[in-house]
Amino acid sequence: MGSNIKINKGVDVKLQGRLESDEIDQLSSSTYALLPSNFHGVTPKMEVKAGDEVLAGTPLFHDKFQEQVKFCAPVSGEVVEVVRGEKRKILEVKILADKELRFKDFGASDPSNMDGEAVKNHLLASGAWPFVMQRPYDVIANPSHDPKAIFISTFSSAPLAPDLDFQIKAELEHFKVALTAMAKLTKGKVHVSVRGGSDSSYLSGISGIEVHEVYGSHPAGNVGTQIHKIDPINKGEFVWTVDVPGLLTIGRLFKTGHFDTSRLVATTGAAMSKRSYFKAYAGIELSKALEGRFDAKSGARLIGGNVLTGATTSHDSFLGFYDYQLTAIPEVEDREFFGWIAPGLNKFSMSNTFFGWMTPNKEYNLNTSLNGEERAFVMSGQYEKVFPMDIYPVQLLKAILVEDIELMENLGIYEVAPEDFALCEVVCTSKINSQAIVRSGLDLMIQEMS
Structure with a gap:
């Protein structure tokens, strides 16, 4: 067992629009897309062209500067369009999906019987490597680096974040297999952080990991906070991180031999009419995924991720590669007249500027206004x-x-x-x-x- 970590600084921003049920809708769309903009620092080089037939797991493009890092199709079907912008920059690779999904078979394997190089090659060949992120720089991990440790946070403390324990326990066997694979990628430790006081008994018996209980307000769930408290990074050192949806994808890869990017996505926020989960593959059309959940004509802002770190997206875009939460909040363009002099009972404040500080447990309906x-x-x-x-x-x-x-x-x-x-x-x-x-x-x- 690892250490107990107490985060004394931070704040939980309580917002209206939390999940109302654990109901899961199974969703699909006719078209899917992989967006190179989801992968910071990657210069894509196409491996397919419009008209090509692909399986789920077929490489669509690779990184110009790390050719072994491949980005694969989330579904099978026909590549119908490679959307380009200024200077022929690749914006989207669209796939017209088959009615029945077909997977490229990478072969099921047991990571406990593999060495680190074999595990790495399996992840690279299948397109699962982009789930492995690197600190410093917060980019996709360089496969040639030797990480001193791997860090995994099993909970998110961000506003309106979904319950990752719910997802882990639904695919516990895949999660355990993925942790075993991660332990093969480093000579150091695999640090797994859980929310303080939660049930972490499901992690017992997994070799090569060290479990830490983390207490405190946001950003207690941020992997960067946990790295700093457990084993800080010095110049010349590298650590790798993987989020929970990424681990589940990796676990499915080793158990089934398929690159399966299906994930639970939480729809949250005060401007979301239905706040629950849906299950879909990465790259699904948001217009299909959000039917009956979000009104595109409402003028609200749609965010891929949480309100603190997510990116603005649109109803006619696609689910991002790393997104497992969609948030909608009111969009406000006009400034409030004499807002600074009002008592601010409905405004969040850390500096006691408004009287909202008197109700610390209140949930706020915050908008996009600065x-x-x-x-x-x-x-x-x-x-x-x-x-x-x-x-x-x-x-x-x-x-x-x-x-x-x-x-x-x-x-x-x-x-x-x-x-x-x-x-x-x-x-x-x-x-x-x-x-x-x-x-x-x-x-x-x-x-x-x-």
Whole structure:
């Protein structure tokens, strides 16, 4: 058994629109798509063209700079279109799906009887490797690197996050097989973090893992927070991470030999009319997936992921490769007249500016308004209240803005990812887009270190 970890800084942003039932709808669509924009830092090189027939698991494209990292079709059918943008940038690879899904057979195998290289090659060949992410830089893991450890968070503490335990226990055997496979990929430990006080008995008997109980408010569920508390990253070191839906896909691969990207997706948020789960393959048409759940004419903002770290998407787009939550919240363009002088009983506040602080358990119907414009980036001490790492967040952001590589290294750039700064954006009176700044800093480090 590992350690008990207490996160003393952070805050749970309680929002209206949580899941109302565990009902699961089985959904499909006629067209699916894989979006290269889901894979940060990847330059896609096509392996198919319009008119080609593919199986689920057939490579559609690979990374120009890491040819062994392949991105495979989530369903079988015909490639009907490769959508390109400016300078022929690949935006979407669309597949007209077969009525009966056909899988490419990669062969079922037992990872406990395989060495690390064999496990790695199995993941690379099947298209499951993109689920393995790397710190530093928060990008798809480089297969040539040797990670000092692998980290897995079995819960999410983000607003309106679905219950990952529910998904794990529904496919427990696949989850255990995937953990066994992960243990083969590192000479170090596989750290598995569970929510403090929850039942983690299902993890007993799995060799090669160390279980940690994590207590506290968000971002307790962020894998970056857990890495910092368990085994921080130093310069020249690498750790890998895999989320729960990715592990379940990997587990199915080893048990069945199929690249099966089916996942439970939670529809949440105050602007979502039906808040429950649906099961579908990655890349499903959102217009089909959200029928009876979301009104595209309502003017609400649709987000792939949670409200803190998700990306704005649209009703006519497709389910992202890493998305297992869709959130809809009210879209507001007009600023509130004299909003700063109102008592703010329905406004979330960390600084006691509004009287909402008097009802800490209240669920808020927050919208997209920033409640102000970008201002001077001043030292206020607000970031430190919600940032649980032993890092100076404001100083790091300013070092990134001036592109001071040495200072960025000294201030901990190797330990952070954009999601670690999401709460900083929530409490920031200066309205600074911290996550975008961190992403630009990480990209600069990749460029400088390559």
